[in-house]
Amino acid sequence: MTIEPAIGIGISVFGAILLIAGIVGLIRDGRRIATPVYLVMGLGLVSIGAGLLLNNLGHPALLTIVLVVMGSILVLGNIVGYPALVIFLLYSGITIWRKETRTLGNALALLAGIALFFLPATLRWLAPPETVSLDAEYKARYALHLAVVLIVSYFGFTFAAFIAASLLYRWRPIRNAPEAIIVLGSGLISGKVPPLLAARLDRGIAVHRDFNDAPVIIPSGGQGSDEPRPEGMAMREYLLDNGISRDKVVAETESRNTEENLRFSRKLLSSPTAPVVVATSSYHIFRAALLTRALEMRAHVVGAPTKWYYFPSALLREFIGVIRDRLWFTVLAIIVLIILAISFTAIIIPAMGPGV
Structure with a gap:
């Protein structure tokens, strides 16, 4: 069966536009959720369009390969990927429930696993009669x-x-030497820096060393209702105890959330558009990056390692945060x-x- 060449050309051109938009977005910034959508859709449409054109010329191999690959991804995603995702979420959810504090945030992976387990049956129950x-x-x-x-x-x-x-x-690599390294707070325990926050500070210290100790480090965090002192002060103390010079640490102590961490820390820079590196936890990287883009900051966000079982619930919490934003x-x-x-x-x- 042949298809009008104009259709294949139109699909290819549209796909190429999306692909170019995705590549440009990835190279220039990368702080957009739409970027991978443009890349995947563009590549897929270019492949389908080229396959249709070659099929009209009597060479169906490319079109056949594209259709087989797309069909295989769809089938394997439902038969293998979906059950694997459910099992992983349930396992990680149970693990974090056993090893960490039992909060709603830490239960998100378990709740998501249970919801996905019952989703197919729920959709069948909602379906109208045949x-x-x-x-x-x-x-x-x-x-x-x-x-x-x-x-x-x-x-x-x-x-x-x-x-x-x-x-x-x-x-993405860090492309510009930063004027400052902003370390985002995550809460104190009994007025002390807990392991999660210490990992963020250690990541900031590592970047500081990578740039020959030149950037200022801004530990950012205010005082919560259950904290005896501002988080930024405890973070500053940690940095000084780990060999950072006093003249290279400027604490921000008024913020109450991530957006305020960034807004208030930006006021301590020589210019609102001065290049900075933001250090946070690995699961928090992209949402923090989206916030820096919304605030028009020249920022690159890096993350500290997180325990594997903690990651799914934390990532779901971040996604909910993006939806809320x-x-x-x-x-x-x-x-x-x-x-x-x-x-x-x-x-x-x-x-x-x-x-x-």
Whole structure:
């Protein structure tokens, strides 16, 4: 079967535009969730378009390979990837529940694993009967099932893009010598620097040494209601105890969250656009990077190692934070998906007719 060459050319051109946008975005900044989406979609469309053009010329090999690869990814993702993800989330969730404090944040991996385990059965339960009916109850159930599928798919796709963008960002080298290294706070225990925060400070010290001890280190954190002193002061003390010169440490002690860490630390720079490195935990890298982009900072974010079992819950918490930061966009996306589900139901059910 042949397809009009214009279709193959159009698909290839559109794919090339997306691919170029993804490559440029990755090289210039990398602090965008859309970047891996452009890269994957662009590469896929270029491959399909080129395959269609070659197929018209009597060379179907490329198109066949592309279709086989895409089909294999889809099948393996459902048969192997989905169960593996459920098992991993349950295992890591149980492990962190046993080894760390039992908080809602630490339970996210376990809750996600349980939700994904029951998701297929839930979708089957919501699905309308196989026999089509034109009554309002059938249409409502069809629209509800379709809306839930679309919303679940949206969050799954967005989370996959978030993971991909996070991984791509981690591979970026530090390109500009920083004026300062901002170390983000994470809370004190009995007024002392706990291991998680110490790891962030150690990461900041490592970057400081990489640039011949030139950058100033800004430990950033205010005083919580359950803390006897500002976090920034305890962090400063840790840095001095680990060999950093006093003239190279400027504490920020007023912030209450990550955005304020960055805003208030930026005021201590010679210029709001001075290049900086931000040190945090590995799971927190990309959300911190998104915040630096929103604040128009010339920043590169690096992360300290995190225990493997802690990572899934922490990453889910970060994703929820990103959703919260862009709540208006998420709400708008959900409304659009619900409208699409209702509109599709209103069109497709009468077209199918009763008893189909």
